[in-house]
Amino acid sequence: MAIEFGSLIGSDHASVVSMNLFVALLCACIVIGHLLEENRWMNESITALAIGLCTGFIILLTTKGKSSHILVFSEDLFFIYLLPPIIFNAGFQVKKKQFFRNFMTIMLFGAIGTLISFWIVSLVGAIHFFEKMNIGSLEINDYLAIGAILSATDSVCTLQVLNQDETPLLYSLVFGEGVVNDATSVVLFNAIQSFDLSHINLSIVLQFFGNFLYLFISSTLLGVLTGLLSAFIIKKLYFGRHSTDREVALMILMAYLSYMLAELFYLSGILTVFFCGIVMSHYTWHNVTESSRVTTKHAFATLSFIAEIFIFLYVGMDALDIEKWRVVSNSPGKSVGVSSILLGLVLLGRAAFVFPLSFVSNLTKKSSQEKIGIKQQVVIWWAGLIRGSVSMALAYNKFTMSGHTSLRGNAIMITSTISVVLFSTVVFGLMTKPLVRIMLPSPKHLTRMLSSEPSSPKSFTLPLLSNGQDSEGNNGRQTIPRPTSLRMLLSTPSHTVHYYWRKFDNAFMRPVFGGRGFVPIVPGSPLEQSVNQWH
């Protein structure tokens, strides 16, 4: 006790050691990820996963097989602290024009596609194979849950292998699908937990769809309203007049509030915080000072970045958790069999919706440029195969009691999920970058590779002036033809919706909530300074 002189932390010293190790590993992931960046196969997720696996292995050796992780996997940690910044940042940085132009396709993939994948994995595949294999005591709910768990694609890892500037259409499709898919699979999962599915009838199916619609619409509305409220408050109070910190703090807190409010009302926090991010980048971001813009843009990205690495490090370390493997170790063949079957079902389930739904989506498009080509469909299919942290979190929620399980069936499901996550992240993840290069060689991409000057020069000026929506502001009116008849509305619905939305946005929304070019120039206000600064 005499040496415990400066320390004040109440918890035991072992947890301080764990935290040190974990923070040091996070730093190591960043440095090693940076060193491997030029490598054409690797990405930050795989690096973190590999470091996590190595560390888990070392801990396993030093503790003589007793433990492999330094932090116990906690769903709360994941869903309350790590997921919100990632999804919010995704909404904040997404190219809104691309996203909304492809909105119908994204919804088709994200909602209908996930349901098809779920149906194939659980009801067509797992239930038939596993009932013959005699794996513990699994019920219909367990089969359905495994379907929902393995329908959740890992948008985090996917985003690291696709590039928003090189393949904008693909990026927005895969990424948008990922967000809607996250929400859909979580909703599905909860529906399975709460509904009695032993006797399905029409009323239950209708109730399920009704609930899904209610959830989707109300979550989106909540996110939009919170975002608008933040824009309104900051515009009215001119925070920038006094303090950048106050603006940034308010944006962070209100974004987090939107997520927690959704949880409060039993809605989908993921959807809410995603749409809150979109609204904040469209309105709020334009109402703050220049320094706040740079700060929020990079601070949100950094938080998201740290959370991503944290998750993969965590998953890698937790994958070796000896407790679950010991339960299944007496039948290794069965475990490998289950994992392989699930992996096959994932491949099949995704193929079963990407190609047919792309065909459906192409029917509504006139120009061949907007259509999704067969090579692009293959990339979409492949990039969405990765299963990640959401699957892990859902599997832990379903098949363990606060991280522990002793039932053989549950242990097999957990270890199989871990196997699918590891295999898909490492193998599919490693092969996505090369696949994109082979399938879609773009001239832009080559120039970027050859150029010695990287993307950082634009990181200071471009985000401020364009934010990647260059053609959205004033050119919007020229590029979109004015719809003159009902026929036009039917033939190009998304363009028409976009046209009327811009009209409404300019006439009503921006004057009230602020936004690019619609913050009145007041002496000493943020905008005037920025105008003076740049011209």
Next chain:
Amino acid sequence: MAIEFGSLIGSDHASVVSMNLFVALLCACIVIGHLLEENRWMNESITALAIGLCTGFIILLTTKGKSSHILVFSEDLFFIYLLPPIIFNAGFQVKKKQFFRNFMTIMLFGAIGTLISFWIVSLVGAIHFFEKMNIGSLEINDYLAIGAILSATDSVCTLQVLNQDETPLLYSLVFGEGVVNDATSVVLFNAIQSFDLSHINLSIVLQFFGNFLYLFISSTLLGVLTGLLSAFIIKKLYFGRHSTDREVALMILMAYLSYMLAELFYLSGILTVFFCGIVMSHYTWHNVTESSRVTTKHAFATLSFIAEIFIFLYVGMDALDIEKWRVVSNSPGKSVGVSSILLGLVLLGRAAFVFPLSFVSNLTKKSSQEKIGIKQQVVIWWAGLIRGSVSMALAYNKFTMSGHTSLRGNAIMITSTISVVLFSTVVFGLMTKPLVRIMLPSPKHLTRMLSSEPSSPKSFTLPLLSNGQDSEGNNGRQTIPRPTSLRMLLSTPSHTVHYYWRKFDNAFMRPVFGGRGFVPIVPGSPLEQSVNQWH
């Protein structure tokens, strides 16, 4: 269960409600604090404290006196998550030249002053008064602890009432003292907990001072080393070439790592993270891209800002905790008496070192400009009277078992500490701003009040170009006379130290670790871009 459709958070719904309420209150504090900013009495801390008190009162009414807070006070939350960003940001934003020029005075106030204050509050005051008053079963260790608890000034609140630009000398003295004081009182407190003080002899006193010196030096070294390591890594790897997020993430993680490492080695995390902040702003900050500079500057300030509001909201809400008040409610007079005595001792204890030590400090200064005038001494005395979150956390640590107590003596100590904290924060806090204006009316201050253009225009350009160290860079060599003899070293020791430090810094440190003007200009490197951008 059927309605719990989108939610995935494992913990109970009550904690989700609490988190919502708390985040909403944080937002309210920011907005109300902004509205009251023009008010000459208020500051953000008092606003948060008042909102916390009101909310606590409302919760007390709605729960019919059962509870007054929505989150249980946790030392871990405070010392692991809230304090580090505040202290790190303090080190990161401090004007280094002022700080090091007054280093000896700061150490005098922070270390010796705290010991004098501790000695007066505990051994001269409390022990004599309280032994006659018959308050529960208090031992010598308890009296010593209360002295250490009430020697911890609240640097957070103090900083809000003093202005770095208006009163630079005062700010650096009071602020620097606050940081050293935080460390000293925590060290004192831990020493009291671990030493057997019933029979004090010379060896224990020597051991105590030895430990203090070891702790101070090793904590400082650890902070400096971690900061230098971060500078070295970022300089060597040119993170800016690829990603702003990676640089910012690494800075945040390494800063946090320094704090946790200090806790790992039983050192003072407060001192470590403070010096890590100073080193990072001197070296690391100059090695990153422009966007990273803006982002880190404001992101650290924002984190610190949120943590500060969080603490005061928390303290306000916790002040009404009915459990402790119930224990002391049968002797209200005694409780008021104890609080008043402690408050008097705090006033006396601070007066007993500010005026004598200022006199000592003035003896070493030649020019009258550098001397601390009597009016300034009064302000220093007054501004440091505020007791805050560190006192609360220490009191909880000493007198409760995880937030609960049933012993009467302990309950009185807790409620008295709360009373002193509330009274000093509200009354002394409210009166500091007007006092500074009366005692030290500055022309600068008046122009700033009259000018309609506020401080935000500089918030974008100035932090990048000067960071408040305008005269530090190239002018340093001109303003500081070259010491030609030993006499010079004796007469102006701090200037001489500064001169040799600058020589060493320019010749060895900056070429290795980077820093202003010493990052080599490489095509595509952060600096070249910034140079192109600004010229």
